[in-house]
Structure formats: C-alpha cells, structure tokens
Amino acid sequence: MRSSWADLAANSAAENAASGSFANNGGAGTASAPTRAAYVPPHLRNRPTSSDPPAPVNSVPSGNDGAGYGGSRWGGPKYDYNRSGYGGGGRGGGWGSRSGGWDRGREREVNPFGDNDDTEQAPNEQDNTGINFDAYEDIPVETSGDNVPPPVNTFAEIDLGEALNQNIRRCKYVKPTPVQRHAIPISLAGRDLMACAQTGSGKTAAFCFPIISGIMKGEGAQRPPRGARTVYPFALILSPTRELSIQIHEEARKFSYQTGVRVVVAYGGAPINQQLRDLERGVDILVATPGRLVDLLERARVSLQMIRYLALDEADRMLDMGFEPQIRKIVEQMDMPPQGVRQTMLFSATFPKEIQRLASDFLSHYVFLAVGRVGSSTDLIVQRVEFVLESDKRSHLMDLLHAQRANGAQGKQALTLVFVETKKGADSLENWLYMNGFPATTIHGDRTQQEREQALRSFKSGNTPILVATDVAARGLDIPHVAHVVNFDIPNDIDDYVHRIGRTGRAGKTGLATAFFNENNVSLAKALADLMQESNQEVPAWLSRYAARSSYGGRNRRSGGGRFGGRDFRRDSSFNRGGSDYYGGGGGSSTGGYGASGGYSGGYGPGVTSAWD
DNA sequence: AAAAAAT
Numbered sequence: 001m002r003s004s005w006a007d008l009a010a011n012s013a014a015e016n017a018a019s020g021s022f023a024n025n026g027g028a029g030t031a032s033a034p035t036r037a038a039y040v041p042p043h044l045r046n047r048p049t050s051s052d053p054p055a056p057v058n059s060v061p062s063g064n065d066g067a068g069y070g071g072s073r074w075g076g077p078k079y080d081y082n083r084s085g086y087g088g089g090g091r092g093g094g095w096g097s098r099s100g101g102w103d104r105g106r107e108r109e110v111n112p113f114g115d116n117d118d119t120e121q122a123p124n125e126q127d128n129t130g131i132n133f134d135a136y137e138d139i140p141v142e143t144s145g146d147n148v149p150p151p152v153n154t155f156a157e158i159d160l161g162e163a164l165n166q167n168i169r170r171c172k173y174v175k176p177t178p179v180q181r182h183a184i185p186i187s188l189a190g191r192d193l194m195a196c197a198q199t200g201s202g203k204t205a206a207f208c209f210p211i212i213s214g215i216m217k218g219e220g221a222q223r224p225p226r227g228a229r230t231v232y233p234f235a236l237i238l239s240p241t242r243e244l245s246i247q248i249h250e251e252a253r254k255f256s257y258q259t260g261v262r263v264v265v266a267y268g269g270a271p272i273n274q275q276l277r278d279l280e281r282g283v284d285i286l287v288a289t290p291g292r293l294v295d296l297l298e299r300a301r302v303s304l305q306m307i308r309y310l311a312l313d314e315a316d317r318m319l320d321m322g323f324e325p326q327i328r329k330i331v332e333q334m335d336m337p338p339q340g341v342r343q344t345m346l347f348s349a350t351f352p353k354e355i356q357r358l359a360s361d362f363l364s365h366y367v368f369l370a371v372g373r374v375g376s377s378t379d380l381i382v383q384r385v386e387f388v389l390e391s392d393k394r395s396h397l398m399d400l401l402h403a404q405r406a407n408g409a410q411g412k413q414a415l416t417l418v419f420v421e422t423k424k425g426a427d428s429l430e431n432w433l434y435m436n437g438f439p440a441t442t443i444h445g446d447r448t449q450q451e452r453e454q455a456l457r458s459f460k461s462g463n464t465p466i467l468v469a470t471d472v473a474a475r476g477l478d479i480p481h482v483a484h485v486v487n488f489d490i491p492n493d494i495d496d497y498v499h500r501i502g503r504t505g506r507a508g509k510t511g512l513a514t515a516f517f518n519e520n521n522v523s524l525a526k527a528l529a530d531l532m533q534e535s536n537q538e539v540p541a542w543l544s545r546y547a548a549r550s551s552y553g554g555r556n557r558r559s560g561g562g563r564f565g566g567r568d569f570r571r572d573s574s575f576n577r578g579g580s581d582y583y584g585g586g587g588g589s590s591t592g593g594y595g596a597s598g599g600y601s602g603g604y605g606p607g608v609t610s611a612w613d
Numbered sequence: 614a615a616a617a618a619a620t
Binding site: 242267421444 | 615616618
C-alpha cells in the first residue's frame with residue numbers, strides 16, 4: 001500500500017508531463033525572475049480565472065505586520081465549531097473547484113500519486129483498500145474536555161473542500177478511521193487536542209486534513225511581513241526522527257496535491273541548501289525535526305510568526321528529557337504565537353501522565369482523546385516472549401529467521417524488523433547476519449543520512465528483508481509488510497516496546513512480535529506482563545513470576561490501571577490535588593478542566609470512570 | 614545507560 005507511494009512519486013517525477021492545467025498562472029515568462037515578487041495567500045492561489053467565489057476570509061485585524069492576530073484565535077470564536085460545519089449542517093460556503101498548482105509555479109507540481117491524474121484508475125492491488133475496518137470496530141474511545149465536538153462517520157460529512165476530498169479518494173480512503181472520526185471534527189472546530197492513537201491507524205491524516213483545509217480556507221490569512229529571505233509557514237509539524245519527518249512530508253504532499261497548499265520538509269544530516277531552496281519557493285506547512293528547525297530559525301530563514309497550527313507527532317517523545325528544551329525553545333522562545341492563539345495538536349500512541357502534564361504548557365483548553373490501540377493492544381499482534389540468554393540470542397534469532405524464510409509469503413521473504421539497544425550492537429548484528437547469509441541492513445544514528453534512507457528503502461522494497469534497528473525506527477514509521485518484529489534487546493521503557501511492536505500489525509493487519517527476555521530485563525517484567533495481559537496475550541508463567549518478584553514495576557510509570565496509553569491526566573486525582581496544581585488554581589488560563597461546565601458530550605463527567613478501566 | 618536531534 002503506502003510503500004508504493006514514495007516509489008511512484010519518484011518515478012513519476014520525470015514523466016510528469018502535460019497533465020495539469022496549471023502551467024501558466026503567474027508570470028510564467030521569465031524563468032529566472034525572482035520568485036518572491038507577489039505574495040499570494042494560499043486561499044487565493046489557483047484561482048482558475050474569475051468567477052470563483054471569494055473564500056471566506058474572516059475578520060482578522062490585518063494590516064499591522066508582526067503579531068497581527070487579535071485577541072483570540074484567527075477566524076472567530078474558538079468554540080463556535082458550528083462555523084466549520086463539521087456536524088452535517090452548514091457546508092460553509094463556497095470554495096468549490098480549485099484546480100492547478102501554485103501561483104509561483106514556474107515549476108510543475110509533481111503528482112505524488114503517479115497516476116496521471118486519473119482519479120478513477122483501477123484499484124491498485126496493493127493499495128490501501130486493504131484496511132481491515134472490522135479490526136477497528138468496538139474500539140474504546142474516551143474523550144474529555146468542554147463541549148467536545150461529536151465524531152463523524154464519513155468524510156462526506158465534513159467540509160474539507162473538493163480538492164482535498166479528491167486526494168482522499170486518490171488515497172483510497174473510504175471512510176475515516178476511529179481517530180480520524182473523532183480528531184478531525186475536534187480540530188476543525190479550532191480546538192486544541194491531545195490524542196492517543198496507535199500509529200498506523202491514520203494519525204497523520206487526522207492532523208493533516210484539518211490543517212490543509214484550514215489553510216485553504218485562508219481564514220485570517222494575511223500578508224506576511226516582507227523579510228529578506230524569511231518564510232512564514234502557517235503550520236508546523238514536528239517529529240522526533242528524520243525518517244518520520246520525511247514520511248509525514250510525503251503523506252502531507254499527497255493530501256495537499258493541487259490544493260495550492262505547499263508542504264516543505266527540513267531535517268538534519270542532509271544538505272541544507274536544497275531545503276533552503278524548497279523553502280524559498282514557498283511554504284505553508286513546514287515538517288521538520290527540531291534541530292534543523294532551530295538552525296533555520298536562528299538563520300532567520302524561517303519565522304514562526306504566522307503559525308496557526310502546531311502539531312507534534314510522537315508528542316510524548318518530543319517532550320521527554322532529550323527533546324523538551326529544544327521544543328520549548330521553538331514553541332516558547334521564538335516568535336510563535338502563544339497557545340490560545342495558535343491551534344496546537346499533540347499525537348502519540350502513548351502518553352505518560354507526567355508528559356501530559358508537561359504538555360499542558362503548550363495547550364489551551366484542550367480536548368483529550370484516546371482511541372484504543374489498534375494493533376498493539378489487541379489480538380492483531382501476537383506477542384511472544386522467550387527466555388534467551390545473551391549468549392544465545394544470535395543463534396536463536398537465526399532459528400526464527402530460518403523458520404520465517406521457509407514460510408515466505410508471495411515468493412518474497414516477509415519483512416523482519418530487529419530492534420537492538422545500541423548502535424554498535426546494530427552494526428555488529430547486521431554484520432553477523434550478513435556473514436551468515438542473511439540479507440540484512442541496519443539503521444541507526446551513527447550512519448549517514450544517506451545510508452539511513454537507503455537502508456529504509458532497501459528494507460521496504462524487500463530487497464533487504466531484514467532490518468536491524470535502534471530506537472530511531474521505533475516510532476511512527478509506516479512500513480507495510482513487516483510480518484515480524486523481534487525485540488532482540490528488550491527496551492527499558494514499556495512505551496518503547498509498545499511503539500516498536502507497532503511497526504507490525506498496521507492498518508488492521510496482523511503481525512507477530514517476539515521478545516528475547518533474560519535476567520537483564522527483570523525491571524520491565526511487570527510492565528511487560530501487564531501489557532500482554534491487557535492485550536489478551538498469553539503470559540508465560542515464568543514471566544509472571546519475574547513480574548511478581550520485581551519491585552513494583554521498576555522505574556516505569558504506567559502504573560495504576562487504565563492502560564492503552566490513554567487516559568486524561570486531568571482526571572487523575574493524584575495530579576489534581578496538592579496545591580498549586582494545574583487544576584486547582586482556579587482560572588489558570590490554560591486549563592479549563594474537563595468537567596467544569598455542563599453540556600459536554602462524549603465524556604463521562606467528573607469522577608466517573610471510563611468504559612475500559 | 615542509550616538513542617535521537619544542527620554543523
């Protein structure tokens with residue numbers, strides 16, 4: 001399914017000749033003309049010629065450059081989610097047919113679908129019609145917050161705009177996944193959001209659609225200040241690894257094809273010059289890793305003044321010890337509009353309570369949404385734990401690989417992703433596998449960016465069906481056809497385990513996860529046993545014994561009930577009591593506790609436990 | 614203790 005996208009995009013780049021109708025918008029004549037001449041906000045781009053009704057530009061104090069937002073968010077009261085027409089009702093007027101590419105486009109927008117614009121092409125066998133929606137039935141959903149917008153059941157119910165709808169069809173998304181059903185209306189209503197949902201369940205689309213749609217509508221779009229070579233994106237999407245940023249960029253490009261919305265990616269390890277050129281051609285949505293973004297900000301090549309949407313993917317990772325200072329710098333110490341002015345969306349499959357607490361610094365009056373894990377907590381992923389001494393790990397792995405090779409599906413060996421703890425360990429295991437005749441490659445932070453991307457490509461294509469990885473590959477990467485995840489070294493954090501095994505069993509498909517457990521892992525025994533139990537997995541008796549023996553969950557949080565990475569910490573009394581807390585203070589502007597007022601839908605009310613506790 | 618992320 002998705003794997004083909006990237007390849008198709010690459011292949012089509014060359015042969016992408018005369019399909020679009022958008023060759024000559026702005027002054028197409030002089031190829032070398034400066035590209036910055038006239039700024040045209042996204043919602044005014046691609047106007048065919050005339051009679052397109054004007055996009056609804058809401059009342060926003062314009063004029064004064066700089067932080068030109070009024071008091072509240074651009075475009076009207078935040079809680080007036082009727083204006084977005086999410087709930088059936090108002091197909092908010094008139095931005096009908098958009099065609100064509102970019103106003104600045106002397107270049108042609110590469111068709112990321114590689115399908116010659118033929119929306120009605122025959123369904124591609126390995127495209128994504130294979131989503132097993134039955135696997136998403138009866139998934140527990142928890143929302144909390146004031147006035148939570150109700151979910152939708154179809155894309156048609158939402159006024160995303162024709163161009164975006166067409167891309168949804170091109171992606172062969174038939175109906176929204178659970179996280180999309182809930183998150184999109186919340187986001188379209190302008191609300192901040194903290195969402196727990198397994199990657200592979202359509203998280204990226206859940207935050208991309210509202211962003212793209214919002215930028216197209218162009219509410220409050222204003223002319224950015226004319227800084228030398230500074231660009232002013234409307235949306236910023238941050239992710240913890242370069243490869244994940246690349247992947248998000250690829251997806252976002254598909255969703256925004258021919259919408260006039262431009263998506264650019266920036267990450268380290270790659271030459272910055274190409275990225276600077278991409279930025280100069282215009283950027284509405286910037287996808288980035290933190291380090292490179294800080295670099296761009298310090299060079300004043302990017303300004304965050306115009307940011308209306310901030311999305312953190314793998315948000316708990318972004319806010320943990322390693323990343324938090326950088327994120328704070330970007331979000332709080334540069335020129336980004338404050339929370340309450342911008343719209344902030346945090347997504348992850350796991351959300352430890354301490355991190356939720358941290359995250360509330362970035363949010364305003366947010367909705368908490370938890371959608372039960374699609375793969376890792378259900379029967380979709382069969383989890384096995386085997387007791388394997390360090391000295392036996394390699395030969396044991398070889399046994400597994402032999403067995404799997406024998407079972408090879410469709411003539412090809414199924415993909416196996418092997419996680420190890422260290423970069424050295426990755427190299428050494430890869431080398432050993434290679435010496436023993438197994439086609440393996442490796443991805444970790446000591447490899448060059450080229451090598452990393454090459455390894456991932458080679459793995460995805462099946463060329464090298466074994467990938468040895470550190471945690472760089474643990475989160476978010478969508479690699480179809482991973483049949484088996486091996487935790488050669490068990491991670492020290494149960495959340496990492498959850499993310500790792502989530503590389504299989506995606507989009508409702510089944511998968512297998514095997515972990516090599518030994519005396520070095522006792523600290524994780526309890527958390528692991530608990531997780532497996534919750535996921536209806538068979539817990540070996542010996543593991544239960546380790547679990548009982550281990551001193552209460554090791555240093556791992558996630559204690560107390562309510563797993564599934566999903567429960568609003570605002571409901572946890574232990575976080576609410578005790579003084580100057582988040583919750584108690586009365587009128588903390590960024591709080592707005594979930595149960596404060598009546599008339600909220602979809603929640604349970606204060607003190608009431610949710611369905612899955 | 615390790616991994617990731619800017620040069």
